[in-house]
Amino acid sequence: MTLSLKPNDSPPEKLQPTGWLKYLSFSLDHKVIGLQYLVCGFLFYLIGGSLAGAIRVELTSPLSDFMPREVYNQVLTLHGTIMIFLWIVPVVNGAFGNYLIPFYVGARDMAFPRLNAVAFWLIPPSGLMLITSYFINGAAQSGWTAYPPLSITTPAAGQIIWILSVLLLGGSSIFGGINFIATILKLRRPGLRLMQLPMYCWAMLGTSILVVLSTPVLAGTLILLSFDIVAHTGFFNPSLGGNVIVYQHLFWFYSHPAVYIMVLPAFGLVSEILPIHSRKPLFGYTTMVFSIMGIVVLGLVVWAHHMFTSGTPPWMRLFFTIATAFIAVPTGIKFFNWVATLWGGKISLNGAMLFSCGFIINFVLGGITGVALAQVPFDVHVHDTYFVVAHFHYIVYGGSVFVIFSSIYHWFPKFTGKMLNENLGRFHFIITFIGFNLCFAPQHWLGLNGMPRRVAEYDPQFQLINQISSVGALLMALSTLPFLWNIFQSILYGDDAGNNPWDALTPEWLTSSPPPVENWEGDAPLVVEPYGYGEKHSIETEAQKK
Amino acid sequence: MPKLSAIITLATSLILGIGGVWIAYNVDMLPVSASMNAPVYDELYRVLFIIGSILFIGMTALVIYSLVHFRRKPGETGDGIDLEGNISLEIFWTAIPAIVVLFVGLYSYDIYDRMGGMQPLMHDHTSHIESQSERIWGGIGSGPIETSSPNNSSSLPIELTAMQFAFIFHYPKGDIVSGELHVPVGKEISLKMESKDVIHAFWVPQFRLKQDVIPGQPTILNFTPTKTGNFPIVCAELCGPYHGGMRSNVIVDEQEDFDTWLKENTKETI
Ligand code: HEM
Ligand SMILES: [Cu+2]
Ligand SMILES: [Cu+2]
Numbered sequence: 017m018t019l020s021l022k023p024n025d026s027p028p029e030k031l032q033p034t035g036w037l038k039y040l041s042f043s044l045d046h047k048v049i050g051l052q053y054l055v056c057g058f059l060f061y062l063i064g065g066s067l068a069g070a071i072r073v074e075l076t077s078p079l080s081d082f083m084p085r086e087v088y089n090q091v092l093t094l095h096g097t098i099m100i101f102l103w104i105v106p107v108v109n110g111a112f113g114n115y116l117i118p119f120y121v122g123a124r125d126m127a128f129p130r131l132n133a134v135a136f137w138l139i140p141p142s143g144l145m146l147i148t149s150y151f152i153n154g155a156a157q158s159g160w161t162a163y164p165p166l167s168i169t170t171p172a173a174g175q176i177i178w179i180l181s182v183l184l185l186g187g188s189s190i191f192g193g194i195n196f197i198a199t200i201l202k203l204r205r206p207g208l209r210l211m212q213l214p215m216y217c218w219a220m221l222g223t224s225i226l227v228v229l230s231t232p233v234l235a236g237t238l239i240l241l242s243f244d245i246v247a248h249t250g251f252f253n254p255s256l257g258g259n260v261i262v263y264q265h266l267f268w269f270y271s272h273p274a275v276y277i278m279v280l281p282a283f284g285l286v287s288e289i290l291p292i293h294s295r296k297p298l299f300g301y302t303t304m305v306f307s308i309m310g311i312v313v314l315g316l317v318v319w320a321h322h323m324f325t326s327g328t329p330p331w332m333r334l335f336f337t338i339a340t341a342f343i344a345v346p347t348g349i350k351f352f353n354w355v356a357t358l359w360g361g362k363i364s365l366n367g368a369m370l371f372s373c374g375f376i377i378n379f380v381l382g383g384i385t386g387v388a389l390a391q392v393p394f395d396v397h398v399h400d401t402y403f404v405v406a407h408f409h410y411i412v413y414g415g416s417v418f419v420i421f422s423s424i425y426h427w428f429p430k431f432t433g434k435m436l437n438e439n440l441g442r443f444h445f446i447i448t449f450i451g452f453n454l455c456f457a458p459q460h461w462l463g464l465n466g467m468p469r470r471v472a473e474y475d476p477q478f479q480l481i482n483q484i485s486s487v488g489a490l491l492m493a494l495s496t497l498p499f500l501w502n503i504f505q506s507i508l509y510g511d512d513a514g515n516n517p518w519d520a521l522t523p524e525w526l527t528s529s530p531p532p533v534e535n536w537e538g539d540a541p542l543v544v545e546p547y548g549y550g551e552k553h554s555i556e557t558e559a560q561k562k
Numbered sequence: 563m564p565k566l567s568a569i570i571t572l573a574t575s576l577i578l579g580i581g582g583v584w585i586a587y588n589v590d591m592l593p594v595s596a597s598m599n600a601p602v603y604d605e606l607y608r609v610l611f612i613i614g615s616i617l618f619i620g621m622t623a624l625v626i627y628s629l630v631h632f633r634r635k636p637g638e639t640g641d642g643i644d645l646e647g648n649i650s651l652e653i654f655w656t657a658i659p660a661i662v663v664l665f666v667g668l669y670s671y672d673i674y675d676r677m678g679g680m681q682p683l684m685h686d687h688t689s690h691i692e693s694q695s696e697r698i699w700g701g702i703g704s705g706p707i708e709t710s711s712p713n714n715s716s717s718l719p720i721e722l723t724a725m726q727f728a729f730i731f732h733y734p735k736g737d738i739v740s741g742e743l744h745v746p747v748g749k750e751i752s753l754k755m756e757s758k759d760v761i762h763a764f765w766v767p768q769f770r771l772k773q774d775v776i777p778g779q780p781t782i783l784n785f786t787p788t789k790t791g792n793f794p795i796v797c798a799e800l801c802g803p804y805h806g807g808m809r810s811n812v813i814v815d816e817q818e819d820f821d822t823w824l825k826e827n828t829k830e831t832i
Contacts, residue, residue, distance in 0.1 A: 085803035159800050165777060166760040166801060254778025260761060261779065294632070296642035303652050325763060325798075326774040330679055337670070341663045348659030349652065351621065356651065358628035361642035365633055373625050380621045384614040387663065391670035393606055393677055397770040400763060400798040465593050466767035468798040471806030475794065550644030 020128050021203065042137065044129035045533055049136050050115030051431060054424075056136075057107035060143055064098035065493065067091050072455075072489040075482045080472040088472040089157035090150060090174070096160030097178065100278070101185045102143045104416045108281035109227075110136065110192055112423055113220050115431075116288075117196060119524035119531075120214045122205025122540035127198035135191035142184040149177035159470060161271070164241060164252035164263050172245050179238045179245075186231045186238075189277075193227030196220050205540045211305070214522050214546045215298060218305050219284025222312040226273040226280075229316065234270035237263065264326060268319035276315045278412055279379075280308065282419035283350060286372050289426050290354055292520045293369040294361030297547040300353040307346035314343045324395045333392045340390035347383055351376060367441025371422030374449050378414025382407055385460070400470075403463025409456045421448070421499070428503075429517045433529040434510030440502040444495055451491025458485050522546045574623070582615035596789035596814065597769035599677040604770075606673045613662060678784065717750035717784065724755065724762040724775040727804040729795060736828035743812040746820035747790050753783045763798035766812055772798055787814040 038048050039055070070091050074082040083091070114132065118125055126132045149155045156178035158167040167175050200213070200221050241263065243249040250256025252263045291298045298304065320328060320336040354376055363369060385407040389395050398404060421444075428436050458481045463469075467478050474482070516525040523543050527536045586608045595601050632642070720743070721732040731740045745751050755764060757777040764783060765772040773783040797808035815823065 080806065085806075089800070089803060089805075157803075163761060163800070169760060170802070254776075257778075259778070260776060294642055295640070297644065297646040299645065300647040300652050302647070303656075325772045326761070326776065333679070334671070334674075338667055341667050344663050345656060345659045349656055352655035352658075353652070355621070355624050355628065356645075356648075358625070358632060360645060361628075361632045362634045362638060362640065363629060363632045363642075365629065369629075373629060376625055377622050381618055384618055387666065388610045388614065391606070391610070391666065391673075392679065393603060393670055393673045394610060396772050397603060397767070399772055400765075461591055464591050466794065466796060468765065468796050468806075470800040473806040547646070549641050550646075551641045 020198075021123070021125055042133050044125070044133055046114045046118050046126045046129070046132065047531065047535075049132055050111050050113070052136050053106050053111035053114060053139070056140055056143075057103045057111060060098050060102035062496070063147065064095050064103055065496070067095040067098070069489060069493055071095060072486040074472055075474070076479075076486045078474050078476040078479050078482075083472075085472050086154065086157060089159075089470070090155040092470055093156045093159055093178070094146065094150065097146065097156075097182065098143070099412070100160060100274070101182060102139065102146075104278045104412060104420075105185075105189060105274070106139055107420055108278060108285070108416055109189070109196075109220070109223060110139075112216070112285060112427075113192065113196055113281065115427070116216060116524060117199055117220060118203070119535060120217050120522065120546075121200055121203050122208055122523060122542065123199060123203035124535050124540070126195050127203050128195050131191050132195055135188045135195070138184050138188040138191075142181040142188075145177055145184075146181040149174050149181075152177075161267060162238075162241065163267075164244065164258075164260050165254060167241060168244050168253055175245055176242060179242045183235055183238055186235050189227050190231050193224035193231070196224040197228065200224075205542060207542050208544065211302070212544045212546070215287035215301070215304055215308075216281070216284035218308050219280045219287070222308045223277050223280045225312055226277055226315060230270045230273040233266055234274075237266040237270070261323075261326060264323050265320065268322045272319040272322065273315050275408070275411065276311060278416050280311065282375070282416045283308070285419050285423045286354065286375060288522065289368050289372050289422055290357045291547045291549055292426070292518050292522075293366060293372075294358050294363045295549050296357055296361040297550050298353075299356035299359075300349075301547065303349055304353055307349045310346035311343060314339060314346070318343065318390075321390050321395070324392050325399050337390050337392050341387055344383060344387050351380060351383075365442070366438045367425035367436065367445060368422050370442060370445040371418050371425065371448075374445060375415055375418040375422065378410050378418060378452070382410030382414060385410065398463050400468055401463030402459040402467045402469055405469050406456050406459035406463065409459075413456070414452060418448075421445075424503075426518075427524075428506070429513030430524055430529050430531070432507055432510070433513050434506050435513045435517060436506045436510065437502050440498050444498045444502065447491055447495035447498070451488050451493075451495055453488070455485050455488025455492060458488075521548055575620075578616050578619050578623075579612075581619065582612045585615055586611045593767050594789065595768065595770070596787055596791065596793055597766075597771065598786035598788055600768065600770045600788070602673055602676050606670060609669060610666065613666065617662070717752040718745070719752050719754065720745075722753050722755040722764060722775065723758060724764070724797070725758040726760065726802050727797070727808040729762075729764070729797075729808075729810045733824070736824055738824070738827045738829065740827070742810055743795060744820060744823050745787055745812060745814055746817045747787050747814050749817070750784060750786045753785075754780055755783065756780045760801045761799045762801050762808065765796045765798040766793055767796065768793040769812075774799055787812070790814045790816060 038045070039052055043049060043052075070083065071088070074080070074088055080088065114126065146155070153173040154171050156162065156167070156174040157170050158175065162175070162178065200217050240249075240251040244251055244253050244258070248256070250258040252258045252260055254260055287298055287304060318336055318340040320332055321340045324333055358373075385403070389398065389404065389407060425436060425441050428434070462478055462481055465478070467474050513529050515528050518525065521543060523541050524531070526541045526543070592604060592607060595604055719734055721734065723730045723732065728741065729743070731743050732738070733740070753764070755773065755775040756779070757775045759777060761777065762775040763772055764775055768789075769785055769787070771783060771785055773781050775781065791814055793812050793814070795810040795812050797805060801808060
């Protein structure tokens with residue numbers, strides 16, 4: 017039997033264990049599933065982070081001396097795959113999406129609660145499978161991009177397990193995407209119009225469209241790749257007449273949109289957080305909506321900017337340069353709008369606010385290097401170097417991960433009913449921000465000067481800068497400690513948060529903390545002005561003064 | 563009031579502009595330039611760096627200024643101003659990135675053209691082409707247009723075979739096989755590359771050029787070295803455990819020295 021809800025339906029009561037055990041169960045409650053995604057993602061983040069630490073230790077010396085070369089490539093592959101498919105994608109989509117979207121549309125659960133639980137429960141086994149492949153016969157070692165023919169010629173077991181687990185994670189992501197589209201379009205509370213939705217709904221709508229359009233292409237591609245590995249077909253195997261460039265096109269047709277799957281939801285979350293902590297309406301709601309949709313459309317037609325140095329004819333290089341650079345326009349609008357949201361506010365400098373502002377600064381730098389990389393003549397020098405590593409970490413860590421932390425600081429009181437310690441939060445932010453920039457800013461220089469990416473050994477002239485970068489990584493690792501301490505301390509002994517500690521207007525705050533299974537007692541509130549902050553008369557009084 | 567803020571805005575923009583230009587010209591962030599298209603590249607780099615640092619410093623300054631200036635002072639209550647949008651402002655900052663991107667795009671197209679990226683690929687590489695139907699993808703950098711004018715079209719063909727984990731160069735003239743690339747300064751080199759196993763990439767940072775070396779798909783990269791010396795060749799595509807160790811050298815000699823090397827190594831044929 018399938019289970020789907022209509023507006024105002026209540027989720028079934030049965031199958032819903034209570035107490036902390038519900039977080040380990042096949043719960044159908046969107047709030048439980050959201051937190052399952054969040055905690056599970058964070059555990060994988062710790063694993064992926066340890067792998068990053070191992071990489072940074074290896075790179076403190078120019079020789080390959082910390083781990084065997086094969087192991088280095090496995091660690092590198094696992095790190096990338098875990099961070100993308102088990103941490104950022106599930107958390108910015110699955111965790112916050114599941115928790116918040118039903119509130120925002122005024123529903124009591126997602127449209128397909130059972131599909132939702134299935135989507136989550138695909139993740140832990142695929143993640144564990146991926147990690148245990150290391151202990152069986154060695155994990156995949158061809159990078160998260162798995163380009164053939166390397167992925168066909170490296171040990172098959174690890175690569176096949178990698179493919180299986182990415183396929184399952186892709187499936188989970190597609191289930192989630194369908195669920196979000198259905199929930200946002202079909203479960204809206206009567207009386208609530210699309211243009212009154214909080215911005216995160218628009219971000220999730222756009223992201224889910226990308227997920228549903230592009231993830232199947234990745235799935236098909238990986239299935240063909242697995243045929244090449246186990247059945248010795250020749251789709252991508254040049255010695256059997258296959259074409260390796262076709263794989264790259266198919267892979268990036270998914271994986272460029274994938275970077276927006278990691279960052280559009282983060283844009284949405286920031287748009288919720290900034291207005292509340294600066295006590296101002298979100299600036300330019302309509303342009304924000306249109307720029308999200310612009311990014312979705314453009315994001316689908318830029319993939320070959322990852323292939324400027326491979327087999328790419330000149331006209332194609334030109335087209336993809338132009339399309340890529342134009343993404344900066346809708347993206348730029350959003351950033352100016354966020355700064356305008358801060359302008360004239362009454363800003364609380366708390367953990368949520370600081371991490372969001374850190375995100376703005378980091379992402380602007382990542383976007384600028386992105387536009388530079390989109391220029392073919394610039395890219396042919398720095399492609400596949402540490403410059404690119406710096407670029408995308410400014411985006412995925414400086415962008416998405418900073419927003420995840422910001423969101424945890426912001427919604428923790430709702431999740432648990434307890435307040436976090438804001439001083440520890442500020443401390444956490446400062447260490448993370450310094451560590452992050454110390455780790456990744458110098459990598460721009462490394463790439464420009466000749467250090468390729470994905471290497472275990474390098475020219476000794478780069479040692480000092482690599483060591484500086486590793487010190488930054490150490491700081492980043494240490495910065496998790498005050499964060500974890502804060503979380504545990506606050507869950508146990510934190511101050512009571514009350515229902516609405518931030519005086520927020522969006523519907524998740526208009527109920528108890530943590531909310532009841534039904535989300536609200538009584539009818540769902542109708543919030544038509546989710547950003548109605550700001551004192552109307554403060555402008556009038558200034559006008560009167562003149 | 564509006565006058566003062568206009569002056570402040572103007573002054574900060576000016577300072578940012580000058581700062582960006584100063585950094586671009588005084589902080590050297592690129593290795594020596596040793597090929598014909600390297601100075602062109604460096605020019606593009608400089609322009610991108612200037613625009614980038616103005617935008618970055620500007621945005622960062624705006625954020626920090628807002629955080630400091632509009633922070634909630636102790637004991638303060640109430641909300642910020644009720645400002646939901648402003649059409650002319652929003653049009654203005656749609657225009658900023660649009661103009662920047664347009665300018666950068668046109669400018670980099672010009673650079674691309676000057677590097678020879680838009681030249682029809684096969685016009686003087688007939689020596690390479692075994693059959694008319696063979697498809698070869700060209701790397702950027704067939705050199706500035708002037709160098710490929712007819713009187714200078716005698717480029718030196720060299721073949722590169724990449725394999726795990728080495729570059730092997732073959733000189734059709736003299737039938738020489740070498741693990742290092744020897745080239746004369748000031749002459750256009752035409753590298754035809756193919757891989758034996760997985761994808762590799764040929765990269766010389768001092769030449770600012772990179773092209774993937776692909777199995778089953780020959781690629782061509784043209785360049786003209788302009789400085790004598792010894793520069794690293796780096797493999798820039800993950801190709802297996804020893805990827806980081808897959809390096810070689812390009813040795814750029816004066817023409818006479820190169821000729822001597824060529825003569826000394828030419829295989830004696832009957
Ligand atoms: C202004 C927007 C952006 C532009 C113009 C841009 C452009 C580019 C370009 C041209 C490359 C290819 C560089 C190369 O390999 O030579 C690249 C790489 C990359 N970008 Fe971006 N980017 C932008 C934003 C993003 C965002 C939002 C994300 C993720 C959230 C992202 C993540 C990545 C990743 C992961 C790679 C490296 C992929 C790999 O080779 O493993 N970028 N970007
Ligand atoms: Cu991309
Ligand atoms: Cu290689």
